[in-house]
Amino acid sequence: xxxxxxxxxxxxxxxxxxxxxxxxxxxxxxxxxxxxxxxxxxxxxxxxxxxxxxxxxxxxxxxxxxxxxxxxxxxxxxxxx
Numbered sequence: 218x219x220x221x222x223x224x225x226x227x228x229x230x231x232x233x234x235x236x237x238x239x240x241x242x243x244x245x246x247x248x249x250x251x252x253x254x255x256x257x258x259x260x261x262x263x264x265x266x267x268x269x270x271x272x273x274x275x276x277x278x279x280x281x282x283x284x285x286x287x288x289x290x291x292x293x294x295x296x297x298x
Contacts, residue, residue: 219295219298220298222295224293225292226240226241235250236250236270239282241280241296245275248273248274250272251273252271255268256269265288266287267283269281269283270283280296280297281295
């Protein structure tokens with residue numbers, strides 16, 4: 218089951234853009250990128266591109282982080298139970 222969060226979070230990324238850690242209820246280190254993809258939002262509604270990373274953290278949690286170039290920010294989109 219997944220919880221939709223869609224909130225801005227601090228992220229440290231590698232030079233290639235891959236997230237290394239993020240802050241959500243404490244700092245979480247990314248140990249593995251499980252998947253990555255690009256999504257194009259509903260352009261007619263003013264949404265831009267998102268680069269999505271499904272990651273696993275040190276404690277075994279799985280999250281979706283997305284980078285939104287238009288906003289210049291990182292968002293924690295989903296948390297998987």
